[in-house]
Amino acid sequence: MTLINGKAISTELRQSIKDEIFEIKKSHPDFLPKLVIVQVGERPDSSTYVRMKLKSCKEVGIEGELLKFNSEVGQDELVEKLHQLNDDTSVHGILVQLPLPGHIDEELITNSVKQSKDVDGFSQLNMAAIFKRSAVPLQIPCTPKGILFMLDHEKVQIQGRTVVVCGRSDIVGGPMAKLLEKRGATVTIIHSKSTPEQKRFFLSHADIIVSAVGRVNFVTADDVRPGVVIIDVGTNFVPDSTKKSGHRLVGDVDFDSCKEKASKITPVPGGVGPMTVVMVLHNLIEAAKREYSY
Template identity: 45%
Template sequence: EASAKIIDGKAVAKQIRDEITAEVSRMKDAIGVVPGLAVILVGDRKDSATYVRNKKKACDSVGINSFEVHLPEDSSEHEVLKFISGFNDDPSIHGILVQLPLPSHMNEQNVLNAVSLEKDVDGFHPLNIGRLAMRGREPLFVPCTPKGCIELLHRYDIDIKGKKAVVIGRSNIVGMPAALLLQREDATISIVHSRTKNPEKITKQADIIISAVGQPNMVRGSWIKPGAVIIDVGINPVEDAKSPRGYRLVGDVCYEEACQVASAITPVPGGVGPMTIAMLLSNTVSSAKRAHNFQ
């Protein structure tokens, strides 16, 4: 029978949103400043539009001002850069988020580089990533999804220091920064990617696995050391005739099998997903505090 404890990201995210609500109102009362987040969406991808809508709703729910710019698919990179530059100069904006992916005719690097370091609440600016990688340096912001993974481990009192951690996936937005963060927390890390031979041999040694691949049910029960902690970042639609939409979302980890072996696991949905947005709100408030030297 299943034994793993369920790491309830939805509940933790709610608790964090409540903490942020209190911080936002404390700041407003003390110095009259309301944190502001600007979101730039280009094109008509449905998933991106959903993410942006959810981010706006989340801002509303904690009292953060949000500003959305929605540009048509055929906009020029120059237009996007103009908006970024305007937000960089606007003191009522403390965070700027460019919803990825951008249309293919735009250079993602140019666009991300244009976001002011002080407003890079996604943490994707190369200087923030570089600082994350360097000992003795502090990034101004840490990318939201990996930060949410670590926050879940902290809030469930799961030790990271001295543990063997395996990150599956090495993307700039999840896998790589997750590995850097775990290392900063004194874990010993291995990174598994698409060219790794016998990944299960490596994952089987891990005390902590963070999986960010995008392959449904790739991580089987047999890949997991008994008692390991599993953080499943993957969000993968799989066909499901019984669901009204015709599909449902699953993680990278075969949940039923993992529950028999792991000591704790995040569900999909309701694990890392809600934490990502909570961390975005948290980064935005930190940014506003820093801008106004408010503690």
């Protein structure tokens, strides 16, 4: 078994982004890539993610700005602000931290970000471009993009392989399945309406499994065949009295049993998570390069 070390791969990629920015700045000192994060309210998990993203920006030489609104902000005010940011040529990427409070239409807000600055890749236009065979998306959502990068880094063949994606969210499962299919895989999505028999059947025939359902031990060694490649997107907290916080982060996959059967597997933490964060930087720098035409 080979561990797919997302932490190491992301560190490597982060360094190469940093180097690239440094190189561009040498010949173009006016190159100032900038990300604006819009946060509404004070959810502690959101604040943690925002802090991580801003820290990563700083490390590589991207200017990160946080625009915070209190949770009572009106939808119209938010849309107007996004339009201002869309028009602001000094801003290359806009990231609206989800989830938003219930009175705000997430779909509307997500679609108010200009496609070229949509570093999350969640806008309808980017989604349509992922979905349509004839189209090439400007931005790919960070988690699926990070997973593709890991698979390529580990030289996992995709074309002609049988892939099962567990979960069909708009952020991970849906685009992931489509992107793997575009790369030539034959893909089945299993989801909450799949029967236990379907789950068992498809998992047991998969060459590659991407699990993004958010359930502890959703994939166990009994479900999979020897040699499978497993990507674990799950982020589940389980009680753990040995930890100061009282809990511990685990994925969807029973890592200890599956690692014996898998040819390659990502751990949680240290697998998909760090890749997602660095892909924000990657999308941002691609957006900035397009803007400057570098």
